[in-house]
Amino acid sequence: MSTAAPRTAGPDHLWSVDEHLDDILATVRPLEPIELHLLDAQGCVLVEDITVPVSLPPFDNSSMDGYAVRVADVAGASEQYPAALEVVGDVAAGQADLLHVGPGQAARIMTGAPLPPGAETVVPVEWTDGGLGEGPVTGMRAGSLDPEGATGQVRVHRPAEARAHVRAKGSDVKAGDRALAAGTVLGPPQISLLAAIGRGTVRVRPRPRVVVLSTGSELVQPDEELRSGQIYDSNSFALTAAARDAGAIAYRVGAVADDATTLRDTIEDQLVRADLMVTTGGVSVGAYDVVKEALSYAADEDEPGSGVEFRKLAMQPGKPQGFGSIGPDHTPLLALPGNPVSSYVSFELFVRPAIRTLMGLTDVHRPRARAKLTADRPLTSPRGRRQFLRARYTDGTVTPVGGAGSHLVAALAQADALIVVPEDAESVAPGTEVEVVLLG
Template sequence: MAASLMPTDRLSTVDEHVERIVESLRPLPPYAQPLLEAVGLPVCEDITATMDLPSFDNSAMDGYAVYFDDVATASPDHPVHLPVVGEMAAGQTKLFALSPGTAVRIMTGAPVPQGADSVVPVEWTDAGVANVRITQAPQRGQHVRYRGEDVRRGDVLLEDGAVLGPRQLGLLASVGRSQVQARPRPRVVIMSTGSELREPGAGLDHDSIYDANSYMLAAAARAAGAIAYRVGIVSDDPQEFRDALSDQLVRADLVVTSGGVSKGQYDVVKEVLAELGTVSFGEVSMQPGKPQGFGFVGEDATPIITLPGNPVSSYVSFEVFVLPAIRRMMGKVPYRRPRVRALLDKGMTSIKGRQQYARGWFEIDGKGAHVTPVGGHGSHLMGDLSDANCLIVLGADVTSVEAGEQVQVLVLDRDF
């Protein structure tokens, strides 16, 4: 599979680069997966019920199964007395057939005896064992869960494409499904490059920094539903990067790199991948995150997305480009995080010709949805990124926005 080349004579728009990636990818093939393994994944089949739910008439209360006509007149002043001829507990295999003029003590979830049509809660009785005194009458059929009142055999429980969450999983388990057809979680390999990088916990030289990107991107990939493999730091040596990439392809459905894609002398990712001829590099009209790359590597044409190395640029690029790729491979729609509108609390400026992704704090209160810019524009400001819960999106033609105007916002850490 060959990648569409990125334009070299002009900057790509954000939308163009997103579509270039998404249209080059295909959802991963589905297979039968255990329910818990498929949580968060779209099912790849219409799932119909093969049984009624409930599968038998059962009691909604602890109490006494009765014929309604026997207790219809019960009241505190004129209680009804009935002999108790048996007891039914949930999971009990012995079945009763109730005769008129008698009662069966019954527990919640237990099968209602044949012939009984109502349940008297124990609170409306004296809790008798051999005989029961009933001081309040239920309505006919009250406190009985009837077979099929929730789900009927043949009902469509989930349609193809529905995302399996905890409630849907519970429904499928309740009708006996142990597996579903679903696409696997993409295996995303995260690689950080740079000879200046050090592992957290190690000592720092005067010109070295800790590797934040690989941890941040691996966490973001997991949050998106993928299986993330964080690779140890790769230096700026081209052969080391080639070897590391080759070793990782065996377990990758997608490779994501950070760093080494700009115009510097030691931009190893760009240097090595450009030689392959299947990965294209260019610039996208956005801030932060201008230098980008995308293509395919290895015998199996594994897709690779290369991100800039500055932490904020890398994170914004993940949100804008990698997240849609992961969702595309999982078969989730929409691919892109939806935008919401909010009132801007403080004026902002932006560079003409660049789609701006500024850090912000989004909240909804009695005055509606509003957003406040957080920190500055620097693509190295990790503290500001951590303090933000959204990205404020300003179009490439926007140079300034006044307080009180509406802006578009990407709310982070929200499922969609």
């Protein structure tokens, strides 16, 4: 996979949120297109327009079980004076050899069956006696069709307009129409359409493979017993789920202890199945920040241009960040903070757009809106940092949930939006219109 080289800056440079994001999006490249079978292409992005080779439906067909007739033969038909027609045979779905319907005749027709030559309209079986009138008809009753029934006579109790209950050839799409445009994400309806027009494979950009791993000797897997000083690893689960929600094929790696050699070996082992690596934890200035120790940006004789630069961003939460590329294929790696809220906010702002870029999408960001702030007191924010606060968004209003602490997971589970407080604001009063990132 090809990536451009990320920018570098001095250790004291304070990156803005926009600078860091722009650097990521300028570095990450969409994955190369491949040909996939339809079900394997679900969730992928088309790289070419799809033209309809055959009209849908490919022939005029009946939308009802009933009788194919001529309009003139049922004109004026009523319960008191039904039109009596000769039944000349059956027309079933998939039938190739069609009988001809002449004056005074009718053909029993099944839903989806082609309209036979000579017929102009279809009367539902409920508008008839089901073929129980005079004549050698057997096996029919009103409200149903028996495909094994013999020819005979049917009485029609209502008139029908021309082409009533007929699905016209090409009424869905016509041959030569554009069925799907390049850039379309393939969901179930799109896959259905591709199959309906006879496409068994399609050229797409594959869903990116994202490997997520967390670091920290204090981390324990859920369902295991906690000992003194330990916590459960939630970040790797949250970020793996978030990567899948963004459209990726995501793999979660168990938490790695605070050992630089073990971490680097684990990452190198995972590169074979990664289009993007995401780590969480170990990126600040502590003595045990092993991600920085293992991956700090440095020239590598075997892998020129690779390495990860660790940065300080003018944001809260999520000030410490890392970004770069590793391995012989220059696989992009984003190193996120270890606090749960910091890592999740960082994912939404930086990793999700990177995943969507790898997919080949043009709109890679969460939608944003303007909303009126409802709160008991003014919001405070450190000057010079862009703050992102968890919130609930409802009908043009937004309400903060939980405090500003980057460890408050319970409040994060209640949030469906992030309030954006700009760098130059130290306080935001209730009733103020604010920018909101919509997470739902």
